[in-house]
Amino acid sequence: MRTEPGTVRSFALYGSSDQQPAWAELVHLETIPERSSLFDWEIDLHFHEALVQLLYLTQGGEGEAVIDGVRWVLRPPCLIVVPARAVHGFSFHPATDGPVITAAQKPLESLAALTAPQLLEHLRRPVVLDVPPDSRHAQVLAPLFEAIGREQQLLADGGMRAGMALLAALFVQVARVAASASGAVHSTRSRKAAQIERFRALLDARFRERLTVQAYAQALGITLGQLTRLTRELLGASAQAVVNARVVHEAERELVYSSLSVKQIAAELGFQDEAYFGRFFKKHTGRRPTEFRTQARARLAAQ
Incomplete structure (x- = not known):
């Protein structure tokens, strides 16, 4: 492989x-x-x-x-x-x-x-x-x-x-x-694999706080450069991309399955306002939150 x-x-x-x-x-x-x-x-x-x-x-x-x-x-x-x-x-x-x-x-x-x-x-x-x-x-x-x-x-x-x-x-x-x-x-088992596991666990626990990648690195006791090299080597993406992907996934789940408004979901995920969340979501998915919600629920209803 x-x-x-x-x-x-x-x-x-x-x-x-x-x-x-x-x-x-x-x-x-x-x-x-x-x-x-x-x-x-x-x-x-x-x-x-x-x-x-x-x-x-x-x-x-x-x-x-x-x-x-x-x-x-x-x-x-x-x-x-x-x-x-x-x-x-x-x-x-x-x-x-x-x-x-x-x-x-x-x-x-x-x-x-x-x-x-x-x-x-x-x-x-x-x-x-x-x-x-x-x-x-x-x-x-x-x-x-x-x-x-x-x-x-x-x-x-x-x-x-x-x-x-x-x-x-x-x-x-x-x-x-x-x-x-x-x-x-x-x-x-390598030391790097153990560090990745710790990073994943920390990300799952705190991604709603919108921490910086620097903050995650500090919590892990390594430098920002070390964390980025680690995720690129083992996960094939930058540390920031890994963090963003975790937030986007949770946002998609909330938009499809919860009854929360877009504004409430933005607050749940640690965004200061709905507009910022909307820009972030569109940047990473190509669609506005409301557009994504409508299309995804239509797809579910058709199944």
């Missing part, structure tokens, strides 16, 4: 030009060979703006994953969690098989926060976990993936909500595997 800084692209589904809006609801299941075989089993570094991925490698030889600068050895059977906005790539063995779920992270987190808050840390942290084939965890995982696949094929009302509930149940199993002695992890 390529690892050069500045080449990282965003996809809904890797290699697809059909970009699902970052605010949209989604639970999608496919097998690893369906997509990876099209790219000679080499998935270059990329990220999903608002989507979490859960991969279950059930067979195949040894491979490798890179997630936010951490290299992981893949020895099936194993589970891989890739949170939204995590830069990742894979080198799969050609015999690799197993399901891949791509889902909207925000609705899944909302569901977890209501029903099982302890799952949030497992949704937000990249990890590779061994799943011994004779373990009780292995017996439970496959039926849950299969149930999500059936919901996807049904195209029935409530399918997305059912898929989210089943995915939450899958992450219960992820938590159990992580807590078990057999959930061994094979990785080479």
Whole structure:
């Protein structure tokens, strides 16, 4: 896989030009060979703006994953969690098989926060976990993936909500595997990867305060230049671009799903006035907040 800084692209589904809006609801299941075989089993570094991925490698030889600068050895059977906005790539063995779920992270987190808050840390942290084939965890995982696949094929009302509930149940199993002695992890963790993780956590906690990038760097105990070099190397974007993308994503979610006025959303996101927020939003999306809200809700209603 390529690892050069500045080449990282965003996809809904890797290699697809059909970009699902970052605010949209989604639970999608496919097998690893369906997509990876099209790219000679080499998935270059990329990220999903608002989507979490859960991969279950059930067979195949040894491979490798890179997630936010951490290299992981893949020895099936194993589970891989890739949170939204995590830069990742894979080198799969050609015999690799197993399901891949791509889902909207925000609705899944909302569901977890209501029903099982302890799952949030497992949704937000990249990890590779061994799943011994004779373990009780292995017996439970496959039926849950299969149930999500059936919901996807049904195209029935409530399918997305059912898929989210089943995915939450899958992450219960992820938590159990992580807590078990057999959930061994094979990785080479770098200091830079740890710094990126801290930056992400700090950004999620404080992006509504509209802090400067300098303030984030100071909170992390590094210089502004170090933070920018770090994000360019591991995330393929400047630190300011990462901060802006987090704000834009939250703004889109609020505009589509909340009943707050544009003025209220601007205040919620730390903008001094609605006009400033409008200019910021149009600069990064090409549309005014009201225009975006109207078009996005029309798209939802048509589904």
